Amino acid sequence: MKLYGYWRSLAAFRVRIALNLKGIPFEVESMDLVKGDQFSDAYRKVNPQMVVPALVDGDTVLTQSMAILEYLEDVHPEPALLPADAAGRARVRSICLISVADIHPLLVPRIRKYITQDMGHSEEELTAWIHNWMTTGLAAIEEKLAGDAETGAYCHGDSLTLADLCLVPQVGAAAMFGVDTDAYPTCKRIFGACMQVPEIFDARPQAQPDFPEEMK
Amino acid sequence: MKLYGYWRSLAAFRVRIALNLKGIPFEVESMDLVKGDQFSDAYRKVNPQMVVPALVDGDTVLTQSMAILEYLEDVHPEPALLPADAAGRARVRSICLISVADIHPLLVPRIRKYITQDMGHSEEELTAWIHNWMTTGLAAIEEKLAGDAETGAYCHGDSLTLADLCLVPQVGAAAMFGVDTDAYPTCKRIFGACMQVPEIFDARPQAQPDFPEEMK
Numbered sequence: 001m002k003l004y005g006y007w008r009s010l011a012a013f014r015v016r017i018a019l020n021l022k023g024i025p026f027e028v029e030s031m032d033l034v035k036g037d038q039f040s041d042a043y044r045k046v047n048p049q050m051v052v053p054a055l056v057d058g059d060t061v062l063t064q065s066m067a068i069l070e071y072l073e074d075v076h077p078e079p080a081l082l083p084a085d086a087a088g089r090a091r092v093r094s095i096c097l098i099s100v101a102d103i104h105p106l107l108v109p110r111i112r113k114y115i116t117q118d119m120g121h122s123e124e125e126l127t128a129w130i131h132n133w134m135t136t137g138l139a140a141i142e143e144k145l146a147g148d149a150e151t152g153a154y155c156h157g158d159s160l161t162l163a164d165l166c167l168v169p170q171v172g173a174a175a176m177f178g179v180d181t182d183a184y185p186t187c188k189r190i191f192g193a194c195m196q197v198p199e200i201f202d203a204r205p206q207a208q209p210d211f212p213e214e215m216k
Numbered sequence: 217m218k219l220y221g222y223w224r225s226l227a228a229f230r231v232r233i234a235l236n237l238k239g240i241p242f243e244v245e246s247m248d249l250v251k252g253d254q255f256s257d258a259y260r261k262v263n264p265q266m267v268v269p270a271l272v273d274g275d276t277v278l279t280q281s282m283a284i285l286e287y288l289e290d291v292h293p294e295p296a297l298l299p300a301d302a303a304g305r306a307r308v309r310s311i312c313l314i315s316v317a318d319i320h321p322l323l324v325p326r327i328r329k330y331i332t333q334d335m336g337h338s339e340e341e342l343t344a345w346i347h348n349w350m351t352t353g354l355a356a357i358e359e360k361l362a363g364d365a366e367t368g369a370y371c372h373g374d375s376l377t378l379a380d381l382c383l384v385p386q387v388g389a390a391a392m393f394g395v396d397t398d399a400y401p402t403c404k405r406i407f408g409a410c411m412q413v414p415e416i417f418d419a420r421p422q423a424q425p426d427f428p429e430e431m432k
Contacts, residue, residue: 048359049314060303064317066282067309074302086290087276093283098265101280101317106327114348119337132330143264 001026002056004046006033007208010104010169011065012053017165018069020199022076026055030210033109051108066100069162081162092156095144095163099170103137106130107173127177134174135183141167142184151186153193160197168194172204217242218272220262222249223424226320226385227281228269233381234285236415238292242271246426249325267324282316285378297378308372311360311379315386319353322346323389343393350390351399357383358400367402369409376413384410388420 001019003026005012019026031037031052038050047054047063055062057075062068073082082089105111107130115121115129145151155163171191174181181188194200205211217235219242221228235242247253247268254266263270263279271278273291278284289298298305321327323346331337331345361367371379387407390397397404410416421427 049318049356051318060306062306062310064310064313066313066317067306070309071302071306074305086287089290090276090278090283090287093286094278094280097280097282097316100313101282101321102265102267105317105321110352111322114345118348119335119341119345121335125335129330129335132334136326140265 002029003027004029004031004043004054004056005052005208006031007205007211009033009052010099010173011051013169013172013203013205014065014165015053015055015068015072016203017168017200018072018081018162020203021079021081021160021165021197022072024072024076028209030208032210051110066096069096069165073162079160081160081165083156083161088150088156091150092161092163095141095155096166098137098141098144099166102140103133103170106133130177131179134170134177134179138170138174138179138181138184138187141170142187145186145190154190160194164190164194164200167191168200219244220247220259220270220272221245221268221424222247223421223427225249225268226315226389227267229385229388229419229421230281230381231269231271231284231288232419233384233416234288234297234378236419237295237297237376237381237413238288240288240292244425246424248426267326282312285312285381289378295376297376297381299372299377304366304372307366308377308379311357311371312382314353314357314360315382318356319349319386322349346393347395350386350393350395354386354390354395354397354400354403357386358403361402361406370406376410380406380410380416383407384416 001024003012003015005016005028031043033052037043038052044050046061049063053065053068055068062071082092112126115126116123145155150156152158154160155167167187168191171181171187217240219228219231221232221244247259249268253259254268260266262277265279269281269284271284278287298308328342331342361371366372368374370376371383383403384407387397387403
């Protein structure tokens with residue numbers, strides 16, 4: 001498979017973890033979102049929405065990270081990243097969607113650009129926006145996980161699920177943006193446990209070939 | 217089942233359509249998001265994230281509309297609202313997620329409040345924000361649907377899918393917010409076809425008991 005991604009994209013990070021865990025070989029085409037590679041004519045033909053990630057599997061072009069994760073679960077069911085029971089699947093998906101729908105879309109490049117360029121806000125005000133939604137979202141995830149008997153070593157029991165694949169990039173991004181993650185001890189504990197898993201550790205932004213030299 | 221919803225919530229609208237199409241009886245508890253019912257202690261116990269919808273099925277409390285739709289598909293598979301093939305399911309889910317993740321989260325009450333109260337913007341600037349993301353998102357859906365052989369009477373072929381359940385509230389909201397939907401002819405055509413379906417028509421905001429008298 002071929003993944004159009006970017007080291008910094010939280011959504012591409014989710015997909016890299018799934019591909020690694022399921023042992024699916026893939027090549028990466030890096031789309032520098034800062035330079036605007038996603039707006040090239042070539043990429044527009046792949047994904048007219050001009051965002052990453054996109055995953056190409058033969059003739060099938062897949063977009064939207066959550067839809068890609070579900071597809072990989074469909075076509076490569078082992079190891080399973082969704083629980084066997086409907087209520088468990090709903091719990092896992094709802095944890096995913098707090099990141100996928102309620103936090104991440106507020107932080108992506110097009111939003112940051114609108115806030116600074118169209119609305120005329122300073123970098124400081126942009127940071128306040130980013131922190132506000134990261135902390136609100138992580139608090140919601142923490143409240144869902146903490147003290148719930150279904151939370152185990154990972155978000156749902158003691159096996160990795162899609163919930164962990166969505167939590168890890170979100171916690172990693174919070175740390176990168178200077179958010180104090182000590183306020184979310186369950187999220188932080190699960191992030192730490194996940195980072196012990198080689199397939200997750202190797203998918204981290206810092207390990208990607210397009211991670212900038214000057215940030216190493 | 218019991219649905220905590222609100223006439224104006226696009227996410228609750230999606231869930232009402234699914235419940236109607238699958239013939240699942242449900243009662244609604246209206247949460248007035250303008251008055252702040254979602255922040256009550258009673259509702260916080262149902263959904264600590266303090267957003268709607270939440271669906272209660274026996275002892276199971278479900279949150280996040282996309283996770284709820286998948287759950288209903290799991291436990292009430294007929295009529296199927298996802299295609300039988302993995303690539304088709306991925307296409308349907310990716311259309312859903314443009315609304316669920318890329319448009320709707322930018323328009324919800326907590327965002328509108330932050331933009332006007334915390335960032336100090338006028339109602340006019342808020343409307344510009346809302347229109348910008350509605351038009352960007354609908355353009356993305358239109359580009360995905362128009363000229364794609366998989367698009368039929370509805371978003372995916374000639375049977376209703378979750379993609380339609382997510383498209384209908386989004387197009388309805390655009391019209392309500394004064395966005396000219398003529399620019400998205402495929403979306404508009406499918407919206408019209410869907411509104412001919414009694415289970416969808418009856419789920420519309422204007423048909424809900426909590427729709428305000430003064431707006432009728």
